[in-house]
Amino acid sequence: MNYSNEVKVGLSIVLAVVVLIVGVRYFQDLPIFSSSYLLTANFENVSGLSAGNPVRLSGVNVGTVESVQLQQDEETVRVRFRVNENVLIPEGSMAEVRGFSALGGVRLGIRPGPSSNPPLQPGSIINTPSGPGLLDQLTQQGPEMTSKVDSVLDNTSRATGALANQMEEGGDLQQTLASLRNVATTLESVSGGEEETLRSAIQNLETITADLQSFTSENSDSLGVTVQRVNRNLTRLEQNLANLERTTAALGSFAEKINEGEGTLGRLANDPSLYNNLDSTSVQMNRLLRDLQENPQRYLEDMTLVRMF
Amino acid sequence: MIQIEHLHKSFGDLDVLEDVSLNIHEGETLAIIGHSGSGKSVLMKHIVGLLSPDKGRVLVDDVDICSVPYERLREVRKHFGVLFQGGALFDSMTSEENVAFPLEYFSSRSPAEIKARVAECLELVRMPDVGPKKPAELSGGMRKRVALARAIALEPKYILYDEPTSGLDPQTSNTIDELIQQLAEEMNVTSVVVTHDMHSVFNIADRAAFLYGKNLHWVGPINAIHDRADPVLDSFVTASEYHVGTHPTASSPS
Amino acid sequence: MTDRLLAPLHAIGTYFILMGRAFASVREVRTYWSNFITQMVRIGVESIPIVALAAAFTGAVLTVQTAYQLQTSFVPNTIIGSIVVPSMMLELAAVITAFILAGRVGARIAAELGTMRVSEQIDALEVMGLNSISFLILPRVLAGVVMFPALYIFACLIGIGGGLGIAEAAGLLSTTEFIEGARQFYQPFDPYFGLIKSITFGFIITSIACYKGYYTKGGAEGVGQSTTEAAVQSCVFVLLADLALAVLLL
Numbered sequence: 001m002n003y004s005n006e007v008k009v010g011l012s013i014v015l016a017v018v019v020l021i022v023g024v025r026y027f028q029d030l031p032i033f034s035s036s037y038l039l040t041a042n043f044e045n046v047s048g049l050s051a052g053n054p055v056r057l058s059g060v061n062v063g064t065v066e067s068v069q070l071q072q073d074e075e076t077v078r079v080r081f082r083v084n085e086n087v088l089i090p091e092g093s094m095a096e097v098r099g100f101s102a103l104g105g106v107r108l109g110i111r112p113g114p115s116s117n118p119p120l121q122p123g124s125i126i127n128t129p130s131g132p133g134l135l136d137q138l139t140q141q142g143p144e145m146t147s148k149v150d151s152v153l154d155n156t157s158r159a160t161g162a163l164a165n166q167m168e169e170g171g172d173l174q175q176t177l178a179s180l181r182n183v184a185t186t187l188e189s190v191s192g193g194e195e196e197t198l199r200s201a202i203q204n205l206e207t208i209t210a211d212l213q214s215f216t217s218e219n220s221d222s223l224g225v226t227v228q229r230v231n232r233n234l235t236r237l238e239q240n241l242a243n244l245e246r247t248t249a250a251l252g253s254f255a256e257k258i259n260e261g262e263g264t265l266g267r268l269a270n271d272p273s274l275y276n277n278l279d280s281t282s283v284q285m286n287r288l289l290r291d292l293q294e295n296p297q298r299y300l301e302d303m304t305l306v307r308m309f
Numbered sequence: 310m311i312q313i314e315h316l317h318k319s320f321g322d323l324d325v326l327e328d329v330s331l332n333i334h335e336g337e338t339l340a341i342i343g344h345s346g347s348g349k350s351v352l353m354k355h356i357v358g359l360l361s362p363d364k365g366r367v368l369v370d371d372v373d374i375c376s377v378p379y380e381r382l383r384e385v386r387k388h389f390g391v392l393f394q395g396g397a398l399f400d401s402m403t404s405e406e407n408v409a410f411p412l413e414y415f416s417s418r419s420p421a422e423i424k425a426r427v428a429e430c431l432e433l434v435r436m437p438d439v440g441p442k443k444p445a446e447l448s449g450g451m452r453k454r455v456a457l458a459r460a461i462a463l464e465p466k467y468i469l470y471d472e473p474t475s476g477l478d479p480q481t482s483n484t485i486d487e488l489i490q491q492l493a494e495e496m497n498v499t500s501v502v503v504t505h506d507m508h509s510v511f512n513i514a515d516r517a518a519f520l521y522g523k524n525l526h527w528v529g530p531i532n533a534i535h536d537r538a539d540p541v542l543d544s545f546v547t548a549s550e551y552h553v554g555t556h557p558t559a560s561s562p563s
Numbered sequence: 564m565t566d567r568l569l570a571p572l573h574a575i576g577t578y579f580i581l582m583g584r585a586f587a588s589v590r591e592v593r594t595y596w597s598n599f600i601t602q603m604v605r606i607g608v609e610s611i612p613i614v615a616l617a618a619a620f621t622g623a624v625l626t627v628q629t630a631y632q633l634q635t636s637f638v639p640n641t642i643i644g645s646i647v648v649p650s651m652m653l654e655l656a657a658v659i660t661a662f663i664l665a666g667r668v669g670a671r672i673a674a675e676l677g678t679m680r681v682s683e684q685i686d687a688l689e690v691m692g693l694n695s696i697s698f699l700i701l702p703r704v705l706a707g708v709v710m711f712p713a714l715y716i717f718a719c720l721i722g723i724g725g726g727l728g729i730a731e732a733a734g735l736l737s738t739t740e741f742i743e744g745a746r747q748f749y750q751p752f753d754p755y756f757g758l759i760k761s762i763t764f765g766f767i768i769t770s771i772a773c774y775k776g777y778y779t780k781g782g783a784e785g786v787g788q789s790t791t792e793a794a795v796q797s798c799v800f801v802l803l804a805d806l807a808l809a810v811l812l813l
Contacts, residue, residue: 009603009710012611016713019720020754027648027749052749066751357690379694387692397687400678411691414594456687463691 028064028082029054036063036082037122041095041108043077049097049106055081056098057110062087065108081108088119095126151238157293158245310335310370311356311467311499317364318351325351327523328365338493338500340510340531343520344545349503350394352520353469356501357389358382369467387415390460390468390498394475396452398444404431404455405440411463430458434488450481457488461496468492470502474509486512507546519545578774581696585704585773588697598702606668606703606769607710611717613667617659618718622651622725630735640736644744647726652753656718658805660711661764665797669772672703673793676776677786685777700773704766711765712758719757756812763804768797 003011043049046068055063063083071078083089092113099106110126120126311333318326325348333339333356341349354360355367358374366375369385377385398407408427412418418426431437434454444452453473460468470489474482486509493500493513504510510517510531517534519527519542527542534546588594629646676699679685688695723745730736775793779785 005600005604008608009600012603012608012713013709016716019716020758023716023720024751024754027746027754028751029746029749051751052746054746064749064751354686359686359689383692383694386690389690391687391690393683393687395682397683399684399687400682414693415691 028052029061035085037085038066038080038082039089039095039120039122039124039126041079041081041126041128042071042074043079043097043128044075045097046077046079047097047106049079049108053107055083055108055110057083057087057089057112062110079108089113089126090115090117090119092117093120093126094129096129153293310368311501312368313352313355313365314368315365316352316355316362316367318348318355318360318362324523326362329520329524330365331518331525331528333499333501335499336493336497337515338489338502338513340502340504340514340517341520342505342507342510342517342545345505347520348523349505349520350471353471353501353503356467356469357386357391387463388466390463390465392453392457392460392468392470392473394472396444396449396456398452398456398459400444403441403443404436404447404458407444407455408459408462411459415463426462427458430462431455433461433492434458435484450477450484453477453485454488457485457492461492464496465498467499467501470500470504472504472506473502474504474506482506482509483512485509489513521545577778578770581700581774581777582704582770584696585700588694588701591694591697594694594697595702595705598698599705602702602706603710605671606664606706607713610664610667610710610714613663614660614714614718615721617663618651618656618722619725621655621659622647622722622727623729625650625655625722626726626730626735627733630730639740639744641740641744641747643730643736644741645748646744647741648723648745649748649750649753651719651722651726652757654757654805656722657715657757657760657764658801659722660714660718660761661768661801662798664711664714664764665768665801666794668707669768669793669797670790672769672772673776673779673790674786676700676773677779677789680777680779681782681785696777700770700777703773704769707765707769708762709765711761711768715757715761719754756808759812760805760808763808764801767800767804771797771800 049065049068051065051067053065054061055065063081065079065081067078067080069078069080079095089110090113094111094113096109096111097106098109313329313331313333316326316329317324329352331352341352343349351360355362356369358367361375366373368374369388372381372385374382374385398404399410402410405427408430409423412423412426416423427440428437431440434457436451436454436458439447439451439455444455447455468489473485473489477485489500489502490513492498500513502509502514514531516529517527517531518525521527521541527539534542626643626647629643633642676685679699685695685699688698727738727741730741731738772793775789775796779789
């Protein structure tokens with residue numbers, strides 16, 4: 001067959017361009033037809049990592065290092081790398097240089113973060129094991145965490161105060177309290193429940209501390225995620241104490257109503273066992289709360305990180 | 310009108326032309342004659358700006374082609390048709406394509422008109438059947454005639470012939486001479502013929518310019534050549550005549 | 564004495580003025596377009612078979628010899644791929660292509676233009692009012708600059724393919740190992756460096772050949788001399804440019 005010169009030239013050039021594109025992507029280990037996105041990681045030392053080295057997630061090649069630049073002013077090395085479009089790397093993942101350049105096996109490894117986290121957006125910065133990013137995050141989030149703990153303790157003390165006031169201003173307390181059988185039962189169950197919540201809150205804190213500890217020792221997780229978790233737990237603790245406060249206030253209004261001598265309550269006021277019952281409950285409760293106020297560290301003893309601030 | 314004024318040209322240490330002045334008038338046929346190596350072709354190449362002089366100038370229709378920009382020079386050259394010694398046909402093209410070549414680049418004719426003009430030109434040089442042949446398939450005389458067809462395709466005002474009859478047998482030489490005469494008469498072109506073939510000069514030229522010893526030794530009407538008792542010119546002319554008379558210009562392989 | 568000193572300077576000056584004049588007329592597309600297409604076929608398309616042949620053998624030989632050199636050492640087999648692929652991309656594909664085409668294309672251009680010069684065809688073009696430099700030189704140099712990178716790409720493809728093929732056929736290492744090794748040390752700049760080289764070589768070879776051919780003097784002997792000089796000098800300048808680019812860009 002005879003093709004015109006134009007066709008021959010056009011075909012050669014088109015073929016060459018296709019071979020170039022496909023070949024370059026093939027050797028960069030990128031999927032030939034889908035695209036990729038760019039991520040950045042800052043290292044103190046890249047141990048010989050260079051452009052073109054593979055990027056592996058859980059040991060599987062998922063992309064290539066695009067550039068390695070020394071940022072002399074920041075004393076870091078900025079590594080930009082491409083990851084296949086269909087591979088999502090969750091937030092809190094960690095990038096690290098693995099292998100030895102002497103053996104030719106240097107690569108960028110990615111340790112995935114919790115899979116429940118949203119994926120990293122193209123162009124974002126991925127955490128690195130020992131970079132300055134870690135301490136930065138700690139110092140940023142630290143004060144906020146301390147003030148949260150403060151406000152929780154504040155709330156606790158206010159709640160206790162309110163309870164004490166109600167107790168003192170009760171007037172004929174014996175009579176009043178004696179008439180509170182139903183209320184007491186409610187209160188007991190409430191305070192019991194709160195106690196449970198508090199205990200779980202403290203347990204949560206312990207878990208956080210453990211997380212933080214394992215994080216610093218093993219670098220297993222991103223601090224950002226941990227800090228988020230601590231925040232979440234403290235918020236829950238705060239909510240629990242607010243509930244307690246509300247309950248105490250409700251109790252106060254009940255007591256007032258009883259003082260004003262409202263009908264059916266009089267009949268309930270003559271049962272001493274109920275009073276005893278309630279008394280012991282409230283004493284217990286009082287002790288617990290005062291203890292928490294005076295010695296928060298007993299409950300927060302293990303929060304070594306929190307104590308740092 | 311072509312005016313050559315005080316032209317000097319040397320190649321390295323070799324002076325070829327020294328202070329040559331010559332006017333070529335509209336419509337005439339001028340023969341530039343001289344011995345081989347006397348600078349005839351060099352002079353001719355100056356007329357179309359293929360060489361530029363060391364000193365002096367060349368005016369073509371009052372344009373100094375030695376100092377104009379290249380683009381302007383190209384415009385001036387479009388008035389010229391040049392028949393080179395070997396024809397200088399483009400050997401990658403057929404005869405037709407060679408003749409059509411200047412038309413395709415420099416005329417606004419349609420392909421059909423170009424085809425017609427090519428046929429006309431080939432007819433004019435009496436080579437109507439060689440169109441599809443490549444130059445390598447043609448004899449020397451045929452090549453020159455196709456080259457002449459190409460030179461006249463754009464109807465030039467001036468035609469320059471560089472040794473049009475050299476290397477041809479006498480019969481073909483005569484044909485070429487007739488063509489030169491015919492073109493001069495029919496198209497009213499100004500012709501400049503560089504040659505050392507006196508036989509041809511007497512056939513076609515109105516005037517002759519004799520180059521000898523780096524400059525013009527003699528310029529005058531062709532019928533006045535014999536009137537002058539100039540030993541140099543006489544010996545040149547008689548040598549040619551003797552040559553023509555005894556050995557009928559056998560074609561030499563060149 | 565001064566002549567001997569001035570001659571190279573004169574040549575360099577003439578060469579650059581010629582190239583300047585060629586590229587000054589780059590907008591007169593009409594003058595050179597059809598020649599440009601023809602030359603792309605002659606320089607590029609018609610060179611594909613010989614370039615492919617040379618590249619395939621180069622790749623194969625390089626692979627076998629690298630394997631031979633590494634056979635007693637402790638480095639993994641993949642290193643063969645890591646050596647062969649960048650060698651092809653960075654150096655061999657471009658230089659082998661250039662050497663073959665210095666002979667094939669450079670000599671052809673010089674002979675063609677030289678013959679046109681001595682048979683007054685260039686003068687004929689000029690007196691027609693055509694810009695012979697734009698008509699003859701520009702399309703050839705442009706075709707070189709456009710087609711050399713394409714030939715380089717094919718040479719890479721076929722050279723690496725040749726290496727892969729012989730590695731698999733001779734049982735030196737598997738295709739997977741070869742590719743893994745190639746990817747391990749792959750630098751994204753490698754193929755682009757090769758492309759830059761091939762564009763440079765394409766320009767050097769075609770422009771030197773055009774220069775030699777265009778300024779040919781004196782008959783058949785002159786054409787022969789121009790052709791030889793074009794082939795030899797373009798090889799020399801390809802090597803010089805190769806070194807210069809390596810020093811400047813790596």
